[in-house]
Amino acid sequence: MHNKQTYCVILAGGEGNRFWPYSRKSMPKQFLDFFGLGETLLQMTYRRVSKSFSTERILVSTNINYVQIVQEQLxxxxxxxxxxxxxxxxxTATCALATLHLLSRDxxxxxxxxxxxxxxxxxxxFIKTMRQASAYIHENDNALLTIGIAPSRPDVGYGYIxxxxxxxxxxxxxxxxxxxxxxxxxxAEIARIFIESGEFFWNSGMLFATGTVLLQSLREYAPELMERLEGPDKESLAPYGTPDEDAHVAETYPYCPNVSIDYTVLEKAENVHVLVADFGWAxxxxxxxxxxIGEKDARENMTLHASVLENESRRNxxxxxxxxxxxxxxxxxxxFIVEKDEVLLICKRGEEQKLKQLHLAAMSKGKEYV
Known part of the structure; x- marks a missing residue:
């Protein structure tokens, strides 16, 4: 069943630095067949949302460097x-750009x-949740609706609502x-307290909203960004929806503040609601x-794309x-032992959040390493 009134924007512009060295700037994780299933993460996402949204209402927001990859994969x-x-x-900038673009069309x-x-x-x-979320914003068109995932463990790598x-x-x-x-x-200690309280859910990063309501919220809570990104005619939304849109975005987008919509809008707005779900999400x-989430052997070792010989080794x-x-x-x-091209990573479990800093340090060794 396709939702004929809601558009789905797939966010596919990130570089996946925390999955370095397997994910590279030239080919980030969303474009990789991570689990050897014959589909990349982007293709899996597209196939999944296409069960709820018709093809003409699915959009992909991505970096200019990845447009060709998106076209090849979809x-x-x-x-x-x-x-x-x-x-x-x-x-924040990604959602603002997509909202202006969509409202100029519809x-x-x-x-x-x-x-x-x-x-x-x-x-x-997942399909049931998408249907319920879409119905909710149609009935409560002033709401900004997020999907909160029922947590199964105190994971320090996730955001919590x-x-x-x-x-x-x-x-x-x-x-x-x-x-x-x-x-x-x-x-970790705080995450455990969150789980025990029963009031906290994992932040899935999914957001449902009426376009005009989200635009109003962005104008209120991210005025500096919107002042740069919007054109002079806020009523018509021009130059969005005109031949001048691409040039306007190319000129203004680089000067937008680099900040998450969680910080700019969702933490401040009074109309944010949470639909609690559990569809085997990670x-x-x-x-x-x-x-x-991966399949492990008797000693809790997990392998991806690798030929491994081990003895007395556990939880790797x-x-x-x-x-x-x-x-x-x-x-x-x-x-964690990860090899890709010229880079071999060896990292203690529990310290993977530090990979962003290592990724930056590796850039000084040569662009070919990142």
């Missing part, structure tokens, strides 16, 4: 449904933003609550998240797509 996607970001400016547009690097195991429940727990039923799945606080990647944000993740390479482990525990 040949059925119309070129006009690719929103081109001239550079990386985080999700003043009654309602929109769902869906990250391209998520894994969903239960597609039927606290809801107003007054009158919360024993099973909150399928219910909508008013958002109270947003917390990004808490420490945000593939770090190697730790891959290890948590090994990733290597180098042909003919045999990875041998003796007596090692709790390591």
């Amino acid at each position: 040949p059925e996607l119309p070129l006009e449904n690719i929103i081109v970001e001239p550079c990386r400016r985080n999700t 003043r009654d547009a309602k929109v769902c933003f869906a990250p391209s690097d998520h894994l969903v195991l239960d597609h039927d429940l 606290q809801v107003d727990g007054k009158g919360m039923p024993e099973d909150p799945l399928g219910h909508v609550f008013k958002a109270k606080t947003f917390t990004e990647k808490p420490k 945000d593939l944000g770090t190697w730790g998240s891959v290890y948590e 993740l090994v990733v290597s797509d180098t042909p003919g390479r045999l990875v041998v482990m003796q007596g090692v525990e709790d390591l």
Whole structure:
């Protein structure tokens, strides 16, 4: 069943630095067949949302450097449904650009933003959630609706949304609550407290809204960004929807503040609601998240694309797509071992959040390493 009134914008402009060295600037994680299933993360996301949205209402927002990759991986996607970001400016700018673009096409547009690097195991429940979320913003068109995932563990790599727990039923799945606080990647002890309280849910990064309501919120909470990105005629939205749109975006987008929409809008707005769901969701944000959901052997070792010989080794993740390479482990525990082209990464489990800094340091060694 396709939703004929809501558009879905797949967010596919990131560089995936926390998955370095497997994810590279030239080919980020969303364009990789991570699990050897014959589909990239982007293709999996597109196929998943196409069960809820018709082809003409699915758009992909991506960096200008990745437009050709998107076209190659999604040949059925119309070129006009690719929103081109001239550079990386985080999700406030991405959502603002997509909203202006959509409203110039359809003043009654309602929109769902869906990250391209998520894994969903239960597609039927995902479709049900999409349908429920779309129906909610049609009935409550002033709401900004996020999807909160029922947490299964105190994961420090995820963001958390606290809801107003007054009158919360024993099973909150399928219910909508008013958002109270947003917390990004808490420490382990804090994450455990969150889980025990029953009021916190993982932030899926998915957002549903009526386009005009989201535009109004962006103008209120991100005025500097909108002042740059909008044209002089806010009523007609020109130059969006005109031949001058691309040139205007290329000129103004690089000067937009680089900040997440969670910080600019969702943490401040009073009309943010949370639909609680559980459809076997995982945000593939770090190697730790891959290890948590992946299939492991008797000693809890996990391998991806790799030929491995191990003895007395436990709780390791090994990733290597180098042909003919045999990875041998003796007596090692709790390591991430990732090989891609010229780079070999060895990292202790639990310290993968530090990879962003290492990625920056590697740039000084040579662009070929990142």
